[in-house]
Amino acid sequence: MGCPVISTNVRALPEINNNEVGWVIEIPRNRFGEAIYNADTEDKNKIGLAIKKELVKIISEIMENRDLISCKADKAIKHIRELIHPKNIRER
Secondary structure, rough: OOOEEEEEOOOHHHHHHHHHHOEEEEEOEEOOOEEEEEOHHHHHHHHHHHHHHHHHHHHHHHHHHOOHHHHHHHHHHHHHHHHOOHHHHHOO
């Protein structure tokens, strides 16, 4: 759709999104790509606060430079076309 997205680096999201075509919020992960946190609320709150802080930073960056949206949108479309192109899928 040509809309750059903001995502975390958890699970399969990095396969689709990166900082060239959108924005990625880095959080600690294990070797399976899952977020690292204990079951307690404190760890979850830390991750939540880190994500909120990065969202504010990214949105401020976008507001200061609105051209980032169209630039990343063009790259996002190209990236998805290459990602789902039958030849590239076959090779992977």
